[in-house]
Amino acid sequence: MIVTRRATLVAGASLLAAPALSPARAQGGWPNRTIRLVVPFTPAGTTDIAARILAERLTHRLGQSVIVENRPGAGGNIGSDAIVKAEPDGYSLLMCTVSSGAINYSLYGAKMPYKPEELTAAGLMLQVPNAIFVTNALPVRTLKELVDYARARPGQLNNGSSGIGTSLHLTGELLKSVTGIQMQHVPFRGAGPMLQEVIAGRIEVAVDNLPSVIGHLRDGRLRALAVTTAMRSPALPDVPTTAEAGFPEVLATAWFGVQVPLRTPQAIVDRLGAEIDAVVKEPETKAKIADLGGMPPGLTPDGGTSPAAFEAYIKAEIAKWTEVVRKSGASAE
Numbered sequence: 406m407i408v409t410r411r412a413t414l415v416a417g418a419s420l421l422a423a424p425a426l427s428p429a430r431a432q433g434g435w436p437n438r439t440i441r442l443v444v445p446f447t448p449a450g451t452t453d454i455a456a457r458i459l460a461e462r463l464t465h466r467l468g469q470s471v472i473v474e475n476r477p478g479a480g481g482n483i484g485s486d487a488i489v490k491a492e493p494d495g496y497s498l499l500m501c502t503v504s505s506g507a508i509n510y511s512l513y514g515a516k517m518p519y520k521p522e523e524l525t526a527a528g529l530m531l532q533v534p535n536a537i538f539v540t541n542a543l544p545v546r547t548l549k550e551l552v553d554y555a556r557a558r559p560g561q562l563n564n565g566s567s568g569i570g571t572s573l574h575l576t577g578e579l580l581k582s583v584t585g586i587q588m589q590h591v592p593f594r595g596a597g598p599m600l601q602e603v604i605a606g607r608i609e610v611a612v613d614n615l616p617s618v619i620g621h622l623r624d625g626r627l628r629a630l631a632v633t634t635a636m637r638s639p640a641l642p643d644v645p646t647t648a649e650a651g652f653p654e655v656l657a658t659a660w661f662g663v664q665v666p667l668r669t670p671q672a673i674v675d676r677l678g679a680e681i682d683a684v685v686k687e688p689e690t691k692a693k694i695a696d697l698g699g700m701p702p703g704l705t706p707d708g709g710t711s712p713a714a715f716e717a718y719i720k721a722e723i724a725k726w727t728e729v730v731r732k733s734g735a736s737a738e
Contacts, residue, residue, distance in 0.1 A: 435495045435673050436469040442498045442663075445484025445505050447477045447595025450567055451614035451697075455531050455661045456500040458693055462684040471498075477594050480570025480737065481505030482518055489519040493666040495673035499524065501664045504571040507722035511730040512570045513737045521723060522667065526715035527674055528681030529662040533615050533699035534634035535576045536644070537655075538627045542606045548630040548650035551610065555586040564588035565603055565611035567596040569737050573612040575726065576633055576657045578735040580612075583654045603627060614659045615640065616697035633657040640698035660702075660722075662715055678712040 440463070444456045453475065460471040476484035485505045491497035499505075501524070510517055537548060545551045555562050564581075566573040569592045581588060591608055593599035596617045602608040604626050615638060621627045622641060629644045633655060637646055647655040663681060665674060684690055685701040694701055730736075 435670075435676070436467050438496065439470045439472060440467070440496050440498060441472055441474050442500055443484045443488055444473055444475045444500045445477060445481035445502075446475070446567065446571075447597055448475055449617065450596035451533065451616040451659065452500055452502050452661055454616050454697065458690060459500070459530055459663070459681070459684060462687065462690060463680060466680050466683065473500075477568075480509055480512070480568045480574070482509060482513065482570070485524070486518045488664070488666055489523045491666050493669040495665065495669055495677070497666065498527070498677070499664045501662055502572070503658075503660050503722060503726070504568075504575075506662075506664065506719050508572060508575055508726040508730065509570045509737075510723055511727040512575070512735060516737065521719070524664040525667055525669055525674055526712050526719055527663040527665050528678040528712060529660060529702040529715040529718060530681055530685055531661045531694055531699045532702055533659050533661075533697070534632040534638055535573060535612050535657050535659055536615050536618055536622065536629050536641075537576070537580065537610070537612050537631045537633065537647070538603070538618065538622060538629045539610050540603050540606045540608065541626070541628055543609050543628075545630070546628065548645075548647065548652060551630055552584045552586055552652075555588055555610075556584075559587040560589060562588045562609045563591045563607075565591045565593060565599045565608040567599050567613065568592050568594060572657055572659045573614070575729060575733070575735060576612045576655070577610075578733040579657065579729060580652070580655050582733040583652055600627075616699055619698050631655075638698045640696065660718075662702075674712050678715075682711065 442456055442460050444453050446452045456473050460473050463471045476487055481504050485499055488497055488499040539545060545554050564577045566577055596613055599611060603611045619640060622629045631645055631647045631650045632638050633647050691701055
């Protein structure tokens with residue numbers, strides 16, 4: 406009896422000490438191990454920032470670690486292609502962007518290593534404006550002044566972006582196409598290196614997603630001239646839109662979401678989409694997104710967090726940016 410009572414007490418104590426299983430673990434199935442979220446760009450850029458916010462919240466909600474893996478190169482194509490070739494089991498996710506998910510198909514043409522149908526949309530997380538800004542050494546304070554300055558010095562200004570094929574590259578090309586100015590495009594392997602060069606004054610003009618540059622704009626290390634959305638950003642209310650600056654055709658919204666390899670089980674896609682939707686509706690996530698200058702997709706007329714809504718949005722964006730690439734004459738060459 407003594408032994409039995411001790412065994413019962415020990416067993417009871419062990420149960421009390423053991424951590425409660427999350428619903429995901431208790432039910433078994435997906436996910437039951439670590440998930441990787443591939444960012445096809447370097448650390449410190451908007452894609453990386455958004456991915457780390459999402460990974461932290463998905464880890465909490467799914468009961469399994471979601472780790473961010475940076476695989477930059479070729480305007481997002483290298484990391485994206487790695488996910489295309491990954492097992493469609495729900496453990497390899499892609500933090501996709503307007504560039505990797507829409508622009509690159511027309512920009513790279515026959516050199517594109519994957520096709521739109523080889524990736525499946527899971528959910529849209531974030532939409533942000535691009536910001537057009539200059540180094541403080543450049544004697545311009547408005548977008549019109551920049552255009553006039555560049556027109557007087559054709560080909561003398563360097564225009565930086567985070568890489569060929571990004572929405573930043575295409576926004577710069579769109580600005581040049583609309584205004585007729587000539588600037589030398591200088592692509593970098595991510596926003597971090599590009600921003601360092603603009604701050605140092607070696608690159609005069611650049612375009613970046615607002616979240617990754619907003620700190621430098623707020624502290625005065627760089628000078629914002631305009632944001633590329635139809636409305637001003639609440640995070641930088643004093644910075645005009647491109648339309649207000651006199652160039653309404655220069656309109657571009659960057660977006661960030663999750664795609665998975667084709668043939669990923671629909672049940673996993675639906676679960677992932679529901680979790681992303683829940684994450685972007687959390688007050689803490691909304692506050693982080695707003696502070697970065699972005700908006701959750703539920704607050705925008707063209708957004709949608711469900712897999713089906715995001716899939717339709719991507720198709721519309723591919724059509725839109727194909728036309729922008731055609732008009733601007735941009736290429737990945």
